[in-house]
Amino acid sequence: MADQQAKDTKEEQKNEKVSVPLLKQSTLFLTRVPSEIKSQIVSSKPASKQRRISSAGEEDSSEIEEIKCALASIQLSIQKIVTKDDIREIVRSVVADFKEDLKKELQEELTVSIKEEILKDIKSEIQEELKSQKEQYTEDVAKIRKQLTDKVDGLMMDNDTNMENVSKLKKQISKLETKLKTVNELANTAVSMANFNQQYSQKNNIKILNWPERQGQKLKEFCTIVAQRTGITLDVREILAIHRIPSSDKQHPRPVIVKFNTAEARKSVITKRETLKDDFIMLDHITSMNAQLLRTLKAENKQHLVDSAWYFNGHIFVLDRSGHRHRIDVMDNIDQILRA
Template identity: 35%
Template sequence: MSAETPSTKKAEEKNDKRTQETSQKAPDRRLVQLNLHSAPAAVKNTIVSEKQPQKKQRSSSSDIETPSGALDVFNDLNKIQLSLQEIQQAMVNKNDVKELVTSIIAEVKSELKNELKQEILTEVKQTMKETLESEITEKVEKTLDKKIDIKAKDLEYTVKEVADGVNLELETLREKFVQQNRELRELKENLKQCQIMSGEALQLANHNHQYSQKNNIKFMGWKETKDEDLRSDLCTILRKKVGIELDPKDVLAIHRLPNGKLSGPRPVIAKFTSNEIKVKVIKKRSNEDLKKSFLMYDHITPRNAKLIRELKEDPRILSAWFYNGKIFALDKDNIRHKFDILDSVSDKVKH
């Protein structure tokens, strides 16, 4: 190899020294690429050259020895110097880096602040919502419990008052009921006594009524004539038909009854002076010749007439009749029974 000249060696050392200083002063290109949006306008407009200065191959000693070789080295040095100047211009100075970092930090802080603020607000809202819901629920529950207790106490007091009133009324009603039952029993007893007394009075009245008519005979089918004399006509008919000599004085009273709804001659009622005369006359009622003039019956009260009619209609009774102020009936067993107006066939006849 050819030996290097001292001037060439010196130039290379100088060039290496500059290159080393430049590499020490040159910032990491990654800083420039961090956030160009937040970089200053001077930095944004700066074009960083990615070209590296081309190093010329070392010339041999034969090339340097010529004057043209020294000129080439000088030109290369000038190019290197120009490239270094471009790099120096493209480099970001300390203040720009600081401003860039500050801007990035501020932006990161702002974003973090917004995110944290949003998260905090969300958590606070959620917490407040849950807290408020819990507090409201608790407060509402307490209020409702309090109102329910008040209403329950009021209702209990009202129910107690109503129950006391009802119990008092029930007690009053019970006393009234007992009193009314006592009065009702007394009224029933009085009614029973009244019924007994009224029955006895009715029987007695019917008996007295029938007794007052025991000397009477009722004549049916007796033809009416104008200006008739019933007493004289009765004495004449009895003398001619059945041979009974009857003094007109033996007839206390004789008259016709209102006909009512019946058609034909009105009935005649004759009252005799004694029951013996009445019996003597009525015994002839079955005489056929006398029946042509009239029919004779005992003058019985309406109640006794009704009783005889009911007895004759009863299937358990064969016949019923009136005799000497009393009513008799014959059942299917040919047993004779005496009846009064208040007697029942079921009580008398056992079948």
């Protein structure tokens, strides 16, 4: 009896040793089993424990049932596990997405890399070109600077020479101005003297205007007309010359110049000009310069300075607005004389 109990005890221990790994394995499977089946398995464990207490055979049968139940749950779980084709499809999709993402990343990295390389090459080329141009410009600037320096030196030398020449020319100009002033004074004096001499040579002349011309006319008829109108007897020998002079006025007869032998004979006739005005007009025979001087003095722009102007005995006289009389020569400064 004692031997039998010892044998039963050993069997129990052996079964317990065998059931421990099985339980561990079932427990491991149960971690992967759905919660509904796991709850059923867990709920059945207390009953199996009670049966195990009653007898060893019942314990073995309960363990077998538990293993079957675990296997059933495992089968259900396996049915819900993804199949190999699904895994392949998932892997393919993941790999495709990975390839696409990798392709995009590679393209972006490649684009950035290419851009950086291109920019680096362009930058390098630009730097080389700028360096080359800088060197060329430096050489050109050096050449131009040298040329300018040479030119400036040449200009400085020319300037010094020109300054010397200018100094000489200034001295010459000063001398020439002095000479020119002297020449102008002499010229003015010569013109004034020439006009005076011409006027002096014409002091015994009378200029006749508006004496009608006719063919075969003898100008010495002048003596007869004077005698008839004034009663003055003129000897033909008292007239040195009588003739007409050219005129640009084609609307009137050409003027006549009568040159008397003496100033007394001329004076005796010229004083009767009012008596002879119906036949012709008699005037003093003045030079063209004196005539121009008279026109200038009688011009409108001189009316504020000149009261009257006239010719007498070879000279031009003027009466200013202050009542002062002046003798004016053709080379005089009229404004300076009248404003003095």
